[in-house]
Structure formats: structure tokens, C-alpha cells
Amino acid sequence: MTEPRRIAVARLWHEANSFNPVATALEDFQRREWCKGAEALAAARDTATELGGLAAFLSEHPHWEVTVLRCTSAPPLGPVQDTAFATIRDEILTGLAGQDWDGVYLSLHGAMITESDLSPEYSLLRAVRDVIGPKPLLGVSFDMHACLDPSLTDAADVMSGYHTYPHVDMDAAARRVLDMMERAFVRDVRPAIALRQLDFAPLSHGMATAAGPMAELVDLGRASRDAEGLADVSFFGGFTYADTPNTRAALCVSYWPHQDPGPVVDRLATAYMDRRAEFHVSLPSAQDAVPQALDRAQAGARWPVTLVDAADNPLSGGIGDTTALFREMLAVKSDLPMLFCFFYDPDLVARAHDLGTGAPIDGTLGGRIAPEFGDPVPFSGTVAHVTDGRFRNRGPFEYGREIDMGRTAVLRIGHMTVVISETCQSANDPAWCDLHGVDLAEFALFGIKAKNHFRAGFEKICGPIQEVDCPGVAPADMSLLPYRHVPPAFYT
Structure with a gap:
């Protein structure tokens, strides 16, 4: 009989435009998505969302005993009000505190900013790690337009981003993270993350994955993952309208303890930079x-x-x-x-x-x-x-x-x-x-x-x-x- 896994899940998803004068308030989160517990899973079932991916995963892995904490998202507006972020963060941390978890899965966007923090999701990741301690696995999924803070590798163990734009694989991104966590449990190993930031900020206009440079990169990443037996390879473009020090292209490899991700990261970083000019667009008025x-x-x-x-x-x-x-x-x-x-x-x-x-x-x-x-x-x-x-x-x-x-x-x-x-x-x-x-x-x-x-x-x-x-x-x-x-x- 498969050993039970005690897993906590939370979601905080928001993309902030630094130049939008309308601040994002708590009410914006409450109106778009505000759920937890069995209600959250029931509402998400059969949807192409991260929580929909979770619901599908759980139907196939009944030994996962999942507690769904606060799950919320708001439409992209201006920076999130500090009080709104604190309310959501504190509810998640309170739900995690004092429990013996095997793992935690967080569904994040990666391009949130608040009135006083240019990297609040990574502040949240570090706070989650502090609360749960060093032992539980921490997995996280991100939007392709995440502005990735290098500090996430100190807190999280596995991650994946959306591999499509338009983002029609939100559920699949969650499944990738959850599958990696399950494999880690079964193998009794601890995966790790290698992240490489690149010194350019590609426009999302040129980032569609039906064809073009990002489609080519996603294919290269998939081939490298399969050839090397890596856990995941994801490319990120950053969100060019979130004015932060982490607004830039990046790639991320989740890998197993016996692997050296360095050569793959070097090769894919070069491939990304070689395509820099292809992300440029010129539009008519x-x-x-x-x-x-x-x-x-x-x-x-x-x-x-x-x-x-x-x-x-x-x-x-x-x-x-x-x-x-x-x-x-x-x-x-x-x-x-x-x-x-x-x-x-x-x-x-x-x-x-x-x-x-x-x-x-x-x-x-x-x-x-x-x-x-x-x-x-x-x-x-x-x-x-x-x-x-x-x-x-x-x-x-x-x-x-x-x-x-x-x-x-x-x-x-x-x-x-x-x-x-x-x-x-x-x-x-x-x-x-x-x-x-x-x-x-x-x-x-x-x-x-x-x-x-x-x-x-x-x-x-x-x-x-x-x-x-x-x-x-x-x-x-x-x-x-x-x-x-x-x-x-x-x-x-």
C-alpha cells in the first residue's frame, strides 16, 4: 500500500503593471477567485487551470491527503496594496503553521509587485520555508511571464512554468510539479533547481508558442529534458511591464541529485540569447x-x-x-x-x-x-x-x-x-x-x-x-x- 502524503496547497496569482495607476485591492482578489478547501477543488474540477490539474492528479493519487488553503487571483492591474498582500500571505502561513507536512504546492504567477515589495512572491516562498521547516518538499508553478528571483532556489525544490502562450497548459504545469514531487517521494530523493537569468527583456508580443523563437526554445527544452532525464525545463520571458530588477528572460531546470544541470543550462541560455532579435516586434499605429x-x-x-x-x-x-x-x-x-x-x-x-x-x-x-x-x-x-x-x-x-x-x-x-x-x-x-x-x-x-x-x-x-x-x-x-x-x- 502506498504511503499517504500530507500535502498543503495554496494559490496567489497576480501580474502587476508598474505603470497602471489603479492599485490592486483585496476586493479584486475576492471578486475574481477566492476559495479554499473542498469547495476549491470542486469548482476547479475539469477546468484548464492549476487547481483543475490538482483535482485531476488527486483522482489518480488517492494516497495524497491534500489540504487546500487560500487560493486566490486578481486581474492584472497596478501594484497590490500592502494590506491586501499581507492578509493573503498571513492566512496561508497560519494554515501551514504547526502542521507536519510532507510537501507544499504553491500556484504563483511570478510577476506580482506590491506597494513596498518588488518581489513579494519570493518573500512568500521564503516565509513558507521558514514555517514548514527544511524537510517538506516545496513545489511551485509559475506563469511564463514570471520575473524570476534567484532566491527561489533557496526555498523551493521543484518548479515548472507554463510551456504555452496563449497559456493553455495551466493544468499541465501544475501536473508537472505534482508529478515531480511524487517521484521524489517514491525515490526518496530531494530534487533541486538551477536558474539562469539573461540580460534582456523580451516582449511578450513575440512570445507566442504556435511558432517563432519561444516555440523553438520550448521544443529545445523538451528535447533536453528527455535526453538528459531532467525533471523539468522551463523558459520564462519576464513581464516587461513589471518594473523590477528581475524583469528579464530566464530559464529554469529542475533536476535530480545525481545530475549536473550546468551544461544544459549553458546550452539553452546560449540558444535563448541567439534568438534575442527575433522577439522584437514593429507594429503599425x-x-x-x-x-x-x-x-x-x-x-x-x-x-x-x-x-x-x-x-x-x-x-x-x-x-x-x-x-x-x-x-x-x-x-x-x-x-x-x-x-x-x-x-x-x-x-x-x-x-x-x-x-x-x-x-x-x-x-x-x-x-x-x-x-x-x-x-x-x-x-x-x-x-x-x-x-x-x-x-x-x-x-x-x-x-x-x-x-x-x-x-x-x-x-x-x-x-x-x-x-x-x-x-x-x-x-x-x-x-x-x-x-x-x-x-x-x-x-x-x-x-x-x-x-x-x-x-x-x-x-x-x-x-x-x-x-x-x-x-x-x-x-x-x-x-x-x-x-x-x-x-x-x-x-x-
């Missing part, structure tokens, strides 16, 4: 891209021709408030139907719900939070539809996860359809279309504040997709941002 997109739509391209404003992508810490792309779409001389997603404006959503479907409505869109990224745009239209903002993803990105966008409304402004919402969340799953009564094939142009995650669910149902570079807190031109900790040599 909205002023140039919108007329070109309209020409393509009129010339027979599949509808909708899609324009992606990555500089205001909520999953890059965007504010859902910039207006450059929207303004250019309104300005083109065409009556072809267009769709814009989205503006974050709770007050305007409340007005639309109060007025009701079919009612006239006017006001301004955007420029509410940071008018330096585009003045507000006056509008006059009608309320076409209102929703409660709730749906379940149908994947592949975060498949099965329940989404709460807050209330939303659909406005009609001439030939333009605009979606507004109570929270700063974009469309990253086709179920968003169902919620809003949208058939994308009916729109010539589709403007969206998004980036690569959008492609996972929408690439098959959209026509040509073009990213554009607009003013915002997450631009492709990193020289526009006032970095304090990321040297210009990392991105020039």
Missing part, C-alpha cells in the same frame, strides 16, 4: 492600421478583420480606457458594421442598465482614468443589450472557468457597436460573444483591447488579425516607459 484593415474587409477578406490594441490589454495590466484605436475606427469613411471591445466604465454601465434596452444614451467613452492616453470620445447612441457579465469559458484558454465581468452593456453608435463593462476584462473566450448576442461574422472590423490570449479562442472565428501599437501602459515600444529597474540595454 492605429492611424495606419485601421484604413488598411478596412481595405482588406472591402476587398473580400474574411470578416471580421481584427485590430488588437495590445497596449491596453487587460491581461498586460491595461486600464481599458485608452481611445486611439476607437477614435480611428469611428473616423473612417465607411458605413460597414464595426465592433469595439471594450471600455471599462462602471458608472456608464450603471446608467445603461437603469435606462434599459432600446433607450437613447449619450456621454463619453474612454479617457476617464488616464486622458494622457487619449481624450474622452463623445458619443450619442442607444442601449442595445445589457447583461450580468457571467459566463463559463469554453476554451481552450482557462477552459471551464466561470467568468464574472461585472455587469456589461452593448451600445449602438451609428455603424459602431461598443461593449462596456464594470470591470477591466477583455474578451478572451468565444462565450463572450454569446453573452453579448454578438455574431462576429456580421462585423467588417473588430477592435479589441487584447493580445495573444485572445487568439486561443478567436483565431479560428476571425479573419486576418493585426496588432497595433497605441498609447497605453503596455506599449510595444518599451522606451516610452519610465523604467527605474530595467536597463535600456535590455530592450534597445
Whole structure:
């Protein structure tokens, strides 16, 4: 009979944009994901998330006796308030204290910052190690865009990151960590981690794993892992909008005691640096891209021709408030139907719900939070539809996860359809279309504040997709941002 394992699990997942003026509060965590115990596992079952991976693993390993402590995440905004982080950290540490654990698994993002700590997740890792002592195994999973602090190797024993972007392997990343922990228990050995930081900060725009430099690196890492019998090889790009000393490319190897990871790390670090230039992107402005997109739509391209404003992508810490792309779409001389997603404006959503479907409505869109990224745009239209903002993803990105966008409304402004919402969340799953009564094939142009995650669910149902570079807190031109900790040599 297999010996029982007493394992604690906790999750604290957040990606902070240093240039987003909206701080992340405890309420942001409580609204997006706030669970523990059997409830957390039940809600995550059959989802493509870390906790979904845990639930699947436990169904195959009944000898694991798991205690699920606080599990939470918040949408990417500005730095997390110190009080919010302390509340979550202290609850996790209290749950760990005074217990005899065989191991602990933490699901972290790796690019959180707080008001006073540029590396809070690693502060948490060290605190967890202090509480549980030196004996229990400590495993951790990270987002591909983690800004990896070298100190994690002193606290954690095994780790893995997402190997895909869009991140459709969140559950698999958790499974990799849990499998490594189980193998360590069975072999009665203690694995270790080798981490190498690199002196450049690649743009996530060029980090998709369907093809390109990161796809090639992931394949090299998988081949090296298999050939050398390593526990895991993961590549990280850092999150370029978290201004920290650890914002840079990195690679990480989890290995077994008899192995020397040095040659593999050297070889893969060289392969990463050799591809540095391939991560660079050059994007057209909205002023140039919108007329070109309209020409393509009129010339027979599949509808909708899609324009992606990555500089205001909520999953890059965007504010859902910039207006450059929207303004250019309104300005083109065409009556072809267009769709814009989205503006974050709770007050305007409340007005639309109060007025009701079919009612006239006017006001301004955007420029509410940071008018330096585009003045507000006056509008006059009608309320076409209102929703409660709730749906379940149908994947592949975060498949099965329940989404709460807050209330939303659909406005009609001439030939333009605009979606507004109570929270700063974009469309990253086709179920968003169902919620809003949208058939994308009916729109010539589709403007969206998004980036690569959008492609996972929408690439098959959209026509040509073009990213554009607009003013915002997450631009492709990193020289526009006032970095304090990321040297210009990392991105020039």
C-alpha cells in the first residue's frame, strides 16, 4: 500500500503593471477567485487551470491527503496594496503553521509587485520555508511571464512554468510539479533547481508558442529534458511591464541529485540569447492600421478583420480606457458594421442598465482614468443589450472557468457597436460573444483591447488579425516607459 502524503496547497496569482495607476485591492482578489478547501477543488474540477490539474492528479493519487488553503487571483492591474498582500500571505502561513507536512504546492504567477515589495512572491516562498521547516518538499508553478528571483532556489525544490502562450497548459504545469514531487517521494530523493537569468527583456508580443523563437526554445527544452532525464525545463520571458530588477528572460531546470544541470543550462541560455532579435516586434499605429484593415474587409477578406490594441490589454495590466484605436475606427469613411471591445466604465454601465434596452444614451467613452492616453470620445447612441457579465469559458484558454465581468452593456453608435463593462476584462473566450448576442461574422472590423490570449479562442472565428501599437501602459515600444529597474540595454 502506498504511503499517504500530507500535502498543503495554496494559490496567489497576480501580474502587476508598474505603470497602471489603479492599485490592486483585496476586493479584486475576492471578486475574481477566492476559495479554499473542498469547495476549491470542486469548482476547479475539469477546468484548464492549476487547481483543475490538482483535482485531476488527486483522482489518480488517492494516497495524497491534500489540504487546500487560500487560493486566490486578481486581474492584472497596478501594484497590490500592502494590506491586501499581507492578509493573503498571513492566512496561508497560519494554515501551514504547526502542521507536519510532507510537501507544499504553491500556484504563483511570478510577476506580482506590491506597494513596498518588488518581489513579494519570493518573500512568500521564503516565509513558507521558514514555517514548514527544511524537510517538506516545496513545489511551485509559475506563469511564463514570471520575473524570476534567484532566491527561489533557496526555498523551493521543484518548479515548472507554463510551456504555452496563449497559456493553455495551466493544468499541465501544475501536473508537472505534482508529478515531480511524487517521484521524489517514491525515490526518496530531494530534487533541486538551477536558474539562469539573461540580460534582456523580451516582449511578450513575440512570445507566442504556435511558432517563432519561444516555440523553438520550448521544443529545445523538451528535447533536453528527455535526453538528459531532467525533471523539468522551463523558459520564462519576464513581464516587461513589471518594473523590477528581475524583469528579464530566464530559464529554469529542475533536476535530480545525481545530475549536473550546468551544461544544459549553458546550452539553452546560449540558444535563448541567439534568438534575442527575433522577439522584437514593429507594429503599425492605429492611424495606419485601421484604413488598411478596412481595405482588406472591402476587398473580400474574411470578416471580421481584427485590430488588437495590445497596449491596453487587460491581461498586460491595461486600464481599458485608452481611445486611439476607437477614435480611428469611428473616423473612417465607411458605413460597414464595426465592433469595439471594450471600455471599462462602471458608472456608464450603471446608467445603461437603469435606462434599459432600446433607450437613447449619450456621454463619453474612454479617457476617464488616464486622458494622457487619449481624450474622452463623445458619443450619442442607444442601449442595445445589457447583461450580468457571467459566463463559463469554453476554451481552450482557462477552459471551464466561470467568468464574472461585472455587469456589461452593448451600445449602438451609428455603424459602431461598443461593449462596456464594470470591470477591466477583455474578451478572451468565444462565450463572450454569446453573452453579448454578438455574431462576429456580421462585423467588417473588430477592435479589441487584447493580445495573444485572445487568439486561443478567436483565431479560428476571425479573419486576418493585426496588432497595433497605441498609447497605453503596455506599449510595444518599451522606451516610452519610465523604467527605474530595467536597463535600456535590455530592450534597445
